[in-house]
Amino acid sequence: MSAVLRLAGMTSGYGAVAAVRDLDLEVGEGEVVGLLGPNGAGKTTTLLTISGLLQPSRGSIELLGQDLAGRRPHRVARMGVGHVPEDKSLFYQLTVRDNLALGTRTLRRDLDQVTSWFPELARLLNRKAGLLSGGEQQMLALARTLIRRPRILLIDEMSMGLAPIIVERLFGMIGDIQRETGLSVLLVEQHVAMALGACERVYVLNHGQCMFEGAVQVLRKDPALLEAAYLGTSAVGQTA
Numbered sequence: 001m002s003a004v005l006r007l008a009g010m011t012s013g014y015g016a017v018a019a020v021r022d023l024d025l026e027v028g029e030g031e032v033v034g035l036l037g038p039n040g041a042g043k044t045t046t047l048l049t050i051s052g053l054l055q056p057s058r059g060s061i062e063l064l065g066q067d068l069a070g071r072r073p074h075r076v077a078r079m080g081v082g083h084v085p086e087d088k089s090l091f092y093q094l095t096v097r098d099n100l101a102l103g104t105r106t107l108r109r110d111l112d113q114v115t116s117w118f119p120e121l122a123r124l125l126n127r128k129a130g131l132l133s134g135g136e137q138q139m140l141a142l143a144r145t146l147i148r149r150p151r152i153l154l155i156d157e158m159s160m161g162l163a164p165i166i167v168e169r170l171f172g173m174i175g176d177i178q179r180e181t182g183l184s185v186l187l188v189e190q191h192v193a194m195a196l197g198a199c200e201r202v203y204v205l206n207h208g209q210c211m212f213e214g215a216v217q218v219l220r221k222d223p224a225l226l227e228a229a230y231l232g233t234s235a236v237g238q239t240a
């Protein structure tokens with residue numbers, strides 16, 4: 001499988017503090033990969049660095065063989081990285097339609113596509129984003145990013161503040177979209193059980209370092225690894 005996204009020896013952080021160290025990570029064509037780990041492990045920092053909001057101090061980041069390091073966030077987005085941040089970054093005073101319009105010049109055509117993926121949004125187009133439920137806001141955040149037809153979708157903590165039944169539905173929608181479009185996905189998730197159901201392969205970070213990389217089945221069968229994915233315990237130190 002050819003890599004859509006490849007990080008090699010990436011170190012990144014805030015000022016002199018490295019929050020992620022020496023990370024090697026790949027996401028293949030059409031692959032759904034999870035980035036797991038406890039609070040403060042460096043997951044969000046990794047996504048921010050891929051999308052150009054932070055610059056790596058070492059290592060490389062490539063999208064389809066093109067170097068992303070040093071590029072501004074809008075360039076990275078134009079090259080095909082779609083980032084759905086933890087805070088969703090919606091314009092809460094604007095309507096659903098206007099939020100979507102900001103992501104595309106061909107809204108009329110794209111609306112059909114978006115509402116086929118997220119049917120709820122069809123009847124909410126004229127409602128202000130701030131008046132949507134948490135699940136609807138997450139759908140809008142996903143839709144606004146997908147409308148730009150990214151090659152890879154980075155999703156940060158989709159489950160944050162949502163009922164498990166809504167999260168399950170959102171994961172189902174992402175699975176459907178991924179199968180339909182062949183999109184690659186890198187998702188950061190604290191809800192490990194939910195992530196394992198959606199991903200083929202996962203990376204587990206702890207204190208900024210990768211402590212496991214491998215197939216979901218391997219993680220599922222290893223209680224110490226699973227605990228580490230939730231809590232960052234040091235029961236394991238090798239990659240599989």
Ligand SMILES: Nc1ncnc2c1ncn2[C@@H]1O[C@H](COP(=O)(O)OP(=O)(O)OP(=O)(O)O)[C@@H](O)[C@H]1O
Nearest residue numbers: 014017019037038039040041042043044045046190
């Ligand atoms: N703006 C910042 N300035 C300085 N340090 C920061 C900043 N943002 C995050 N950090 C630190 O970087 C480390 C990694 O944080 P990061 O947000 O990437 O972790 P995370 O795995 O996404 O955690 P969570 O699941 O809690 O969001 C933490 O120690 C955090 O305190």
